[in-house]
Amino acid sequence: MAIAPSRDTTLCISLAGRPGTFGVRFHNHLYQQLGLDYYYKAMTTQDLPAAVGGIRALGIRGCGVSMPYKEACMALVDEIDPSAAAIESVNTLVNTNGHLKAYNTDYLAVRQLLELHQVDPATAFALRGSGGMAKAVASALRDAGFSEGLIIARNEQAGRQLADTCGYRWQRELGDLCPPMLVNVTPIGMAGGPQAQALAFPREAVDAAQLVFDVVAMPAMTPLIVLAQELGKPVITGLDVIALQALEQFVLYTGIRPTVEQVEAAVAYAREA
Template sequence: MTMKPPIGRDTRLCMSLSARPGNFGSRFHNRLYELRGLDYVYKSFSTRDLPGAVGGIRALAIRGCAISMPFKEAVIPLLDGLAGSAAAIDSVNTIVNDDGVLTGYNTDYAAVVALIADIDPATRFVLRGSGGMAKAVAAALRDSGFRDGTIVARNAGAGQALAALYGFGWAAAVTEGAPLLINVTPIGMTGGNEDELPFSADAIAACDIAFDVVQYPPETRFLQAARAAGKRVITGTEVATLQALEQFILYTGVRPTAAEVAQAAEFARG
């Protein structure tokens, strides 16, 4: 392991913007900087002034910024351009600053594609949510060959638009289960309605796979119920690890080893 240089004038700063900042990203990235001896530091922030925060990224030469709820769509007009899947799904979770030019990426999409790669695309699903992360998940499902699914969203305009964009059905409320249940809402998140379930106990008992993008807590009530029923689960921590790895590569140009990623993820969960 190469010794990480002490923080100085040449240290590059990366950051995150979220309504509810957590520690996972900071701990994951900073641990990888240590393991690879990189002169970087990572810090999480929240803001009530998104234009000011993005202006700061540009003005202070901050190398990269992770974007979380509720900024994934609102940040787009503030950027100079979009790359790849961010342009396709109109949702950004990563900003890369190249000499003052800010480009938006979406590494959530790549993470979800990887996590559902071994699921039969003929599997019927119900996805609850209609925000920026829901766009990434729906796009990943569509591009992975899934065709039989329902988007559940109380916001009729957003839900119907998302369903129509990717060729899925829409419902205002969960009225049926499916072999694959996906929660892409804040239901179950720490500090909010963490005691609620996004799907009924009967639907969870009848499903085959439970997928929850909520990262905090690592084991939501939804995942706990699914595990107790013997179901396969896909966790928000898995999504967070894979998407953060892609961000790390975008920011630094360095691809860590699988062992380093596993060590950083374990450290971040601690």
């Protein structure tokens, strides 16, 4: 049975341009499993400084931050963790007695996934994308020792800036190149989007790849991941990323690390929506 919120309930929220349900269901399911008097609610805002001030003033314990607020939040906090400073992008705020500290658990999740999958840092890769999440993934790859990288982005200014920041090369399109690792950090393949059925990389490149990584989480089985699995390629999915980053947020908010079984149950529950 769910714990009914009371005047003593610790509130955590998320701020997103388009609030989703995964985080709400994931966090609240874990609170219920662990008997914690916490409650999580998704929100949006047209006034970010006021919203962040409200987090501080109202004693809201934690806040997940999604687009389009990830970079603007940095000027509104008291302390920035290296995970966020490294990429100048925030996805988590933790409030400790009015002191707001910013983290980026997307970055932390990617670093952990590369280690869990034992991906050799000598592996050359092509990463498609140049937005905030692309910055988190590219920075995680750089900091994990991946030195041979190519940023694929049609936006030349953003693509070159990301490539220069991380020490990689930039191209507008992949062309005939077939790098060992392919990483999609764009909305291509996202459910409900204009390119929901599209491939982020040519079939020939997927066929030649040794690992395919797609950060799109809804659905986890994007056209790129489906093709990679059909071709027998190891994959890392967006569901892996979103689950792990949400777990790290949960730990930051509560100080408790759930068991693997508890996390798996929360992920399964969150995916039912």
